[in-house]
Amino acid sequence: MPPQRHARGLAILQQINPLSANALFNELAGICPDLSNFVTEFAYGDIYARAGLTLAQRELVTLSALAALGNATPQLKSHIVGALNAGCTRQEIIEVMLQISVYAGFPAAINGMLATKEVFTQLDQAAATP
Amino acid sequence: MPPQRHARGLAILQQINPLSANALFNELAGICPDLSNFVTEFAYGDIYARAGLTLAQRELVTLSALAALGNATPQLKSHIVGALNAGCTRQEIIEVMLQISVYAGFPAAINGMLATKEVFTQLDQAAATP
Amino acid sequence: MPPQRHARGLAILQQINPLSANALFNELAGICPDLSNFVTEFAYGDIYARAGLTLAQRELVTLSALAALGNATPQLKSHIVGALNAGCTRQEIIEVMLQISVYAGFPAAINGMLATKEVFTQLDQAAATP
Amino acid sequence: MPPQRHARGLAILQQINPLSANALFNELAGICPDLSNFVTEFAYGDIYARAGLTLAQRELVTLSALAALGNATPQLKSHIVGALNAGCTRQEIIEVMLQISVYAGFPAAINGMLATKEVFTQLDQAAATP
Amino acid sequence: MPPQRHARGLAILQQINPLSANALFNELAGICPDLSNFVTEFAYGDIYARAGLTLAQRELVTLSALAALGNATPQLKSHIVGALNAGCTRQEIIEVMLQISVYAGFPAAINGMLATKEVFTQLDQAAATP
Amino acid sequence: MPPQRHARGLAILQQINPLSANALFNELAGICPDLSNFVTEFAYGDIYARAGLTLAQRELVTLSALAALGNATPQLKSHIVGALNAGCTRQEIIEVMLQISVYAGFPAAINGMLATKEVFTQLDQAAATP
Numbered sequence A, B, C, D, E, F: 001m002p003p004q005r006h007a008r009g010l011a012i013l014q015q016i017n018p019l020s021a022n023a024l025f026n027e028l029a030g031i032c033p034d035l036s037n038f039v040t041e042f043a044y045g046d047i048y049a050r051a052g053l054t055l056a057q058r059e060l061v062t063l064s065a066l067a068a069l070g071n072a073t074p075q076l077k078s079h080i081v082g083a084l085n086a087g088c089t090r091q092e093i094i095e096v097m098l099q100i101s102v103y104a105g106f107p108a109a110i111n112g113m114l115a116t117k118e119v120f121t122q123l124d125q126a127a128a129t130p
Helices: A002-016 A018-029 A033-048 A055-069 A073-085 A090-104 A106-128 B002-016 B018-029 B033-048 B055-069 B073-085 B090-104 B106-128 C002-016 C018-029 C033-048 C055-069 C073-085 C090-104 C106-128 D002-016 D018-029 D033-048 D055-069 D073-085 D090-104 D106-128 E002-016 E018-029 E033-048 E055-069 E073-085 E090-104 E106-128 F002-016 F018-029 F033-048 F055-069 F073-085 F090-104 F106-128
Strands: none
Touching: A002 A018, A002 A033, A002 A055, A002 A073, A018 A033, A018 A073, A018 D106, A033 B090, A033 C033, A033 D090, A033 D106, A055 A073, A055 A090, A055 A106, A055 B055, A055 B090, A073 A090, A073 A106, A073 D106, A090 A106, A090 B033, A090 B055, A090 E106, A090 F033, A106 E090, A106 F018, A106 F033, A106 F073, B002 B018, B002 B033, B002 B055, B002 B073, B018 B033, B018 B073, B018 E106, B033 E090, B033 E106, B033 F033, B055 B073, B055 B090, B055 B106, B073 B090, B073 B106, B073 E106, B090 B106, B090 C033, B090 D106, B106 C018, B106 C033, B106 C073, B106 D090, C002 C018, C002 C033, C002 C055, C002 C073, C018 C033, C018 C073, C033 D090, C055 C073, C055 C090, C055 C106, C055 D055, C055 D090, C073 C090, C073 C106, C090 C106, C090 D033, C090 D055, C090 E033, C090 F106, C106 E018, C106 E033, C106 E073, C106 F090, D002 D018, D002 D033, D002 D055, D002 D073, D018 D033, D018 D073, D018 F106, D033 E033, D033 F090, D033 F106, D055 D073, D055 D090, D055 D106, D073 D090, D073 D106, D073 F106, D090 D106, E002 E018, E002 E033, E002 E055, E002 E073, E018 E033, E018 E073, E033 F090, E055 E073, E055 E090, E055 E106, E055 F055, E055 F090, E073 E090, E073 E106, E090 E106, E090 F033, E090 F055, F002 F018, F002 F033, F002 F055, F002 F073, F018 F033, F018 F073, F055 F073, F055 F090, F055 F106, F073 F090, F073 F106, F090 F106
């Protein structure tokens, strides 16, 4: 039943990056809430919920696609947080960006690396705030 | 020294997909052998040789970038073999193609999946040949 | 309930391009039948089934995206047939390819136009076969 | 004669989005006014002026290409206005962005949808200003 | 007057790659001859005919765009011939493909290099035919 | 030996755009200094250092790839400066952006042209500062 897909997707979003998902859903509420449902139900409830890859593997694979395509910086930053929450190390994320230089060129790798730095810096600042 | 980069790259190519690398290097010999060296030394000797990700992780990340970009079918097929040789399971490769549907759309996912099927079928036929 | 999404998607596929959909599903059966279900349920059952655009409008919009991206020729050809079955005229399809020259350049427009010609020729030959 | 192409293109630009075209032409005046002429004469005088698709259809097709390519946000926003002026409904534009999720993935669809929201909000604010 | 644009474009096509242009125009005759005119008049009559870059420079720049985008192999091969006819050396073309590895990754560079090899081989075979 | 590649790359960066390279290397220092080395050694020490194309030719070819891909504005702006420092004229750079309209469409050409204008304006302002 659809409620299962929805609940399953929300549970994964909750685990990976609830702040970012909520911000997106709030933004979409004023224009097309159905898109939030498709993200939750198809992307997370159907695909991310599958066995066969761990959540951490799915996030590394996602970072690679987003950095290679190079036209989705907000989603890239959101999934850098998601990758950390799924258990990836900072070094693994950095290595994905280096790997991208081989397949999509240096600008994609550099822009992905600078987005990574920006996210890491924000997380460090948030952690340092008493 | 460069010889180290070259030897290190060749060793990884030998482990991942020597047939495909040799075929490429033979093709490039007649037009630009330096490109073979850049592939060996930079892509494999510098990047693939790094710690921080396993070879299997690097191959999954590579499959994701290649399937998302969608303009490099020969390289995609070659790295499907490489992923298997690096220890990835068939199911992991299939899941990468499904994951791509979320970030690059269904045509990229379908074309990546059919390339995957083609490689698996070739490997099965080769294995079945007495 | 999911059965509704599946049945709804299949009904639209039946209307638009059943031959091509069946061929794809047969190919995917040997590697990942779940991908056929995601195509049927999400792409057709969730998206194509929506009000707000006619099927003919959705097909023109689809042709534009596929021709602009330029990396999905099999899907482009399949949706040229789909556009005709959804009620688009041949001239409308030709005009979409011309429109693409402005936004994605002449190679994308030319390659989309030649794919269009190939599909029209096949349809004419099939119609001429007694 | 070229003057016809120029006048024809300007007339369509006047109908679709004169503010945005004027702003662009002012910007280009300081670097390459010929590019403004090519936009006016080729894109609008030659292509948009053709029969075979209505202006509204051409705008939906354009939105689809721009959202799928994902690397031309200013042009996407300008054509969201153009689509409304050509007679498209807000719902039709929203549906184009949803359709894009199938062919270019969710990030392209989400970024297109948020650009749509931004344009609609600006138009609403302008309309509410006494 | 348009006849000037047309004649100017045809003259450049005649100089660069008449065989390939004629083959394309013959193919397009059966589906959309207007597209042949837009190629002749806009691409060649308006753009290639400009001062500011030599034809040889325009061809190198074109090869770079086509190899980087990676979705227009027929056009890439046609412009490799065009570059030679415009006075570029074989080595210059090879170097463009290497340069692409930095900005669009190794698969784009390798596929561009192999297309280059194919064209050079065909030209050599044609030249060797008594 | 690697020191040669590094020194050779740094010398070319010094000649082309030292300010931009230093800014990038400072940014990367906090996340992945190895990426700075790969840029210096592979992109500049291996590729830009080759004979077969002049530095000015390499920069024009680079501008074409970056403008066509359209997803690397910071790198595009940096190489507009680099092209001027390598001896390209302003008119040659403008012509590359016009050429892109044929192969990657008008949005890529317009966005490349506006980036060009921004860089030229900044250089003029810097030159006018006493």
